[in-house]
Amino acid sequence: MALGRAYSVAVRGLEGEMVEIEADISGGLPGVHLVGLGDAALKESRDRVRAAISNCDFEWPQTRLTLALSPATLPKMGSVYDIALAAAVLSARDSRPAPRLEKTVLLGELALDGRVRPVKGVLPAVVAAQRQGWPAVVVPIDNLAEASLIEGIDVWGVGTLRQLHDWLVGKGDLARRIDNPPAAPEITVDLADVVGQTQARYAVEVAAAGGHNLMMTGPPGIGKTMLAQRLPGLLPPLTHEESLEVTAIHSVAGLLTDDAPLITRPPFVAPHHTSSIAALVGGGAGIARPGAVSRAHRGVLFLDEFAEINSSALEALRTPVEDGEIRLARRDGVARYPCRFQLVLAANLCPCAPPDPRDCLCNSAEKRRYRSKLSGPLADRVDLRVEMHASRSGTFVDEEGEPTSVVRERVWSARQAAAERWRPYGVVTNSEISGRVLRRRFRLGQQVMAPLNTAVDRGVLSIRGVDRSLRVAWTLADLAGRTSPDVHDVATALSFRQRETAL
Secondary structure (H helix, E strand, C coil): CEEEEEEEEEEECCEEEEEEEEEEEECCCCEEEEECCECHHHHCHHHHHHHHHHHCCCCCCCCEEEEEEECCCCCECCCCCHHHHHHHHHHHHHCCCCCCHHHEEECCEECCCCEEECCCCHHHHHHHHHHCCCCEEEEEHHHHHHHCCCCCCEEEEECEHHHHHHHHCCCCCCECCCCCCCECCCCCCCHHHCCCCHHHHHHHHHHHHHCCCEEEECCCCCCHHHHHHHCHHHCCCCCHHHHHHHHHHHHHHCCCCCCCCECCCCCEECCCCCCCHHHHHEECCCCCEECHHHHCCCCEEEEECHHHCCHHHHHCCHHHHHHCEEEEEECCEEEEEECCCEEEEEECCCCCCCCCHHHCCCCHHHHHHHHCCCCHHHHCCCCEEEECCCCCHHHHHCCCCCCHHHHHHHHHHHHHHHHHHHHHHCCCCHHHCCHHHHHHCCCCCHHHHHHHHHHHHCCCCCHHHHHHHHHHHHHHHHHHCCCCCCHHHHHHHHHHHHCCCCC
């Protein structure tokens, strides 16, 4: 009887849990028995591991082989355990543990010829190993730049099973950590590209300064999508902690590339209007994968033609928008993903969407159905609403609008003022501060609050709407360089909510 042992990581959502892999070679008829609550990809690993070991000129045990992954009750998915399984088999065959095997976490998929292929979720797996005190981790060479983002643990990249075996027994070397991995390229679109639309441009600036949700409506071809695409360029770069958090989500989703393993800019995610609930909020069998709301974490989620999106999919956004987190329960457990994003909605005025609204051919029932797609509770979570109009011929000869670089300076100054003010409360933007704090510790005077009080008395504004209007008012004050909103700021914030948007 011979026993080999190796270690890997099971990733559930963004959390990793250590997995101990044992290989037992004992007497009996030849065969491989894999135990440990694995999915189809893991069950197929026995064939990949056997072929890889044989094709790398190692001897496959010609007797009974049992492979166990512990804890047995933990669901395990994917091919990330392949090289750990192979290392455990080789250790059991040699009847002695390799010097480095007991202190190293192994991650990677095996090709039949022994090549090590990249896998998803390497970043959260390396984070889990580092937090639990493991001294080293070996990852596929194509995942090395991603794994190198984590300090405090030795990171090695492997290309073949033969290289891994030689390194484990102290006879070879692997690729070392990549210093200063490249970041994602900078956004090149500029706000000056948008023709006219002064009011909508200002709404985008306010949204960027305070982290507010925005809805734009109007005829096609007037710049709704262009404005939404330029919003991330106004936002400040992600902090190091935010970058790792966002990068981990994209790692689990399998969206990272070798050219840009670290995401340093706020992401921009724009799912198609035919997207399902699972595509928007996350889903899948076993453990749910992150959806568009999580991939847009710390960035912008843009829903173009939102009136064409399925109503149930839109309603699924209510909890992520409010809580900044999504919990997805599936067969193998609950996955938790952060999703604190800015929601930007855009739609035409009616289904036929003519360039001139006067040419609309829709009947009243079609218009009513189209305009009612956004429910009251979800619309109440949108702070800024703007109706855009077609540009006139004189717009093309007007002076060019402000570029992104100029507007960005105002936005960053306003965000810095808000961050200083809200630091004792653990938030950095006006959109995150609780209504309780605004009403009690930062209560505005009766005269300043008059527009909101009147709107509440008339029944056109909810208490949640009051809180959101106050947050916008604080953003307007920050942009103007004032220490507190005045009645004009409050009235302007209220106008953004009560503005006629046709939807």
